[in-house]
Amino acid sequence: DVKVTQSSRYLVKRTGEKVFLECVQDMDHENMFWYRQDPGLGLRLIYFSYDVKMKEKGDIPEGYSVSREKKERFSLILESASTNQTSMYLCASTLGGSYGYTFGSGTRLTVV
Amino acid sequence: DQQVKQNSPSLSVQEGRISILNCDYTNSMFDYFLWYKKYPAEGPTFLISISSIKDKNEDGRFTVFLNKSAKHLSLHIVPSQPGDSAVYFCAASAWGGSQGNLIFGKGTKLSVKP
Numbered sequence: 001d002v003k004v005t006q007s008s009r010y011l012v013k014r015t016g017e018k019v020f021l022e023c024v025q026d027m028d029h030e031n032m033f034w035y036r037q038d039p040g041l042g043l044r045l046i047y048f049s050y051d052v053k054m055k056e057k058g059d060i061p062e063g064y065s066v067s068r069e070k071k072e073r074f075s076l077i078l079e080s081a082s083t084n085q086t087s088m089y090l091c092a093s094t095l096g097g098s099y100g101y102t103f104g105s106g107t108r109l110t111v112v
Numbered sequence: 113d114q115q116v117k118q119n120s121p122s123l124s125v126q127e128g129r130i131s132i133l134n135c136d137y138t139n140s141m142f143d144y145f146l147w148y149k150k151y152p153a154e155g156p157t158f159l160i161s162i163s164s165i166k167d168k169n170e171d172g173r174f175t176v177f178l179n180k181s182a183k184h185l186s187l188h189i190v191p192s193q194p195g196d197s198a199v200y201f202c203a204a205s206a207w208g209g210s211q212g213n214l215i216f217g218k219g220t221k222l223s224v225k226p
Contacts, residue, residue: 042218090155100146101214103155
């Protein structure tokens, strides 16, 4: 089974801090994604990547950046955390084609 | 503009009865549909999928129906169990398109009452 691991389940950060959310997958998947989930808004795509060093903006990239230096690792960076970035962050990976996504367990980030 | 719509934010069902979760889509290029289930504080897990060449796919208590002419799909859970209480996301993709990203609906929160 594919495993997608997010480094932290819960994080509390202060406004203005730089925050790194790490995601690692163990099945050599090309495609990786970062979403945030908020009540009533569903899953919103922040960034995605189809290959090492590649990144594409999703629907809500403002305030975020990403890094994919190795195939198995996709990092989400909050350059200067703000309270409106308090959310559940979900990482996913897929082989593509007709395969669905495998999600990590999520990181609940609170910015105070 | 939302391409995948789940118009019911919540649904409450009695244990043992049928749960029907609905999903509508607008993009006629979508050719693959999936349902994900999400418990609080966990990531979504894949539940069941259907290709546009089919109109029904069944897996145990879960059945997904696809009506392409109406651009509508539904997930039936029979019989519903309290452990089915979760948020259900409908997702769609056009794999023949550029990269085939999944487009998610906003989710429906199902509560199954004992």
